[in-house]
Amino acid sequence: MPMSPAFEQRLTAVLPAVVERFGTPFHIYDAAGIGRTCEHFERAFAGIDCREYFAVKALPNPAVLRLLARHGLGFDTSSPAELTLARAAGATGRDMCFTSSNTSAAELAAALDAGAMITVDDEAVLNTLADRLTVPGELAFRVNPGRNLPGEGDHLFGDPEATKFGVPADRLTALCARARDLGVREFGLHMMVASNVLGADPLLFTLDFLLERAGEIEAATGRPVTSLNLGGGIGIPYRPQEQPFDLPAFGAAVRARLAAWGPPDRARPAIRFECGRYITGPHGALVTRVTNRMAKWRTFAGVDAGMVALMRPALYSWAYHHITAPFAEGREREVVDVVGSLPENSDRLGRDRDLPVLAEGDVLVVHDTGAHGHAMGFNYTGRGRPQELMLHPDGSVELIRRAETEQDLFATLEFAPRRLAAPSGQQVPS
Numbered sequence: 001m002p003m004s005p006a007f008e009q010r011l012t013a014v015l016p017a018v019v020e021r022f023g024t025p026f027h028i029y030d031a032a033g034i035g036r037t038c039e040h041f042e043r044a045f046a047g048i049d050c051r052e053y054f055a056v057k058a059l060p061n062p063a064v065l066r067l068l069a070r071h072g073l074g075f076d077t078s079s080p081a082e083l084t085l086a087r088a089a090g091a092t093g094r095d096m097c098f099t100s101s102n103t104s105a106a107e108l109a110a111a112l113d114a115g116a117m118i119t120v121d122d123e124a125v126l127n128t129l130a131d132r133l134t135v136p137g138e139l140a141f142r143v144n145p146g147r148n149l150p151g152e153g154d155h156l157f158g159d160p161e162a163t164k165f166g167v168p169a170d171r172l173t174a175l176c177a178r179a180r181d182l183g184v185r186e187f188g189l190h191m192m193v194a195s196n197v198l199g200a201d202p203l204l205f206t207l208d209f210l211l212e213r214a215g216e217i218e219a220a221t222g223r224p225v226t227s228l229n230l231g232g233g234i235g236i237p238y239r240p241q242e243q244p245f246d247l248p249a250f251g252a253a254v255r256a257r258l259a260a261w262g263p264p265d266r267a268r269p270a271i272r273f274e275c276g277r278y279i280t281g282p283h284g285a286l287v288t289r290v291t292n293r294m295a296k297w298r299t300f301a302g303v304d305a306g307m308v309a310l311m312r313p314a315l316y317s318w319a320y321h322h323i324t325a326p327f328a329e330g331r332e333r334e335v336v337d338v339v340g341s342l343p344e345n346s347d348r349l350g351r352d353r354d355l356p357v358l359a360e361g362d363v364l365v366v367h368d369t370g371a372h373g374h375a376m377g378f379n380y381t382g383r384g385r386p387q388e389l390m391l392h393p394d395g396s397v398e399l400i401r402r403a404e405t406e407q408d409l410f411a412t413l414e415f416a417p418r419r420l421a422a423p424s425g426q427q428v429p430s
């Protein structure tokens with residue numbers, strides 16, 4: 001179940017005029033759909049202290065971030081640039097989380113300066129805070145469950161003992177005790193073990209695991225754990241036969257677990273999420289036009305977008321984005337690969353797709369590009385990233401990022417030249 005019928009209808013109604021006015025390719029985002037998902041999220045967790053911090057990396061466009069801020073979302077950031085974007089969208093202080101890895105002192109300083117809730121990913125980061133900056137009164141720790149994690153597969157965030165993320169669970173309590181001695185008065189815990197999951201099990205494991213750690217930490221340090229961040233990773237159905245994640249059922253399970261956690265008068269930690277994909281993924285589409293139909297051993301529809309505009313199919317062998325040809329329905333069909341223009345075989349948006357027989361100029365819609373789409377774009381072979389458009393609920397369409405030009409690509413070559421002189425008195429081998 002890729003793009004919703006409602007988005008498809010809204011998009012198809014305006015698409016000919018939009019293609020005519022703005023040209024292709026472009027990513028287009030459905031403001032109405034994004035708003036509806038924000039409301040759905042809020043309803044699913046009604047009755048508990050819960051907030052979603054949108055993972056800025058998924059769709060770092062200020063127009064989208066402002067829309068999310070209006071719906072009450074906070075922002076999860078992982079770099080100073082993302083903090084800048086979140087602040088530009090109106091976020092202040094604790095509206096922002098800073099969840100980074102291998103974090104430098106300069107980046108920590110930026111997060112402290114913004115007032116963001118910092119998630120420490122390693123003991124070394126706590127040392128940097130203590131030795132070179134300041135240790136905030138409220139501090140979160142990212143936990144790595146190690147062998148405790150049940151299950152395996154694509155949808156876990158890698159083998160826990162092989163990833164670089166998080167504080168090993170068996171060292172967590174000691175680290176929290178040290179942090180308390182350094183002035184931390186309340187703790188947050190963070191764990192993210194799932195990526196693009198359609199079932200709630202990994203997230204419920206995360207909640208159970210963190211609730212247990214919270215009890216241990218409170219007993220050992222005498223300080224409360226006031227927030228549990230269950231990470232992102234809630235998936236969306238990219239393939240037509242897949243069913244969406246059942247968020248209301250998951251919300252009910254979270255409520256039940258929190259209620260069962262000790263006596264009724266015990267304070268419960270706030271629940272946080274930092275989903276990207278779930279919030280905006282289904283509400284974006286990449287619109288591209290056929291440049292060449294090529295019949296070789298396979299048949300190819302060459303299009304004017306490719307991995308520069310949407311990296312996921314090239315990066316992950318299992319990634320799938322549904323592709324439709326809204327104005328070519330009714331024609332005979334054939335099986336084609338949809339390819340871009342890079343000198344790379346992986347530059348293929350879709351493989352073995354059953355589509356109407358396409359001709360030059362036909363419009364294709366690549367579904368579910370609203371998260372980790374444009375954001376992962378790049379410039380290899382000098383092809384700029386495409387424009388981004390916003391489809392507003394009234395049917396108007398706004399350009400919210402222009403396409404990159406050659407000047408953009410060459411901008412970093414224009415600067416005051418600098419040259420470090422060769423060391424004097426040294427023989428340079430020739």
Ligand SMILES: *Cc1c(COP(=O)(O)O)cnc(C)c1O
Pocket residue numbers: 055057058076099192195196231232233234274275276277278371
């Ligand atoms: C990437 C990432 C997210 C967002 O992931 P989604 O799959 O878009 O929900 C959230 N938190 C962290 C730490 C991440 O690395």
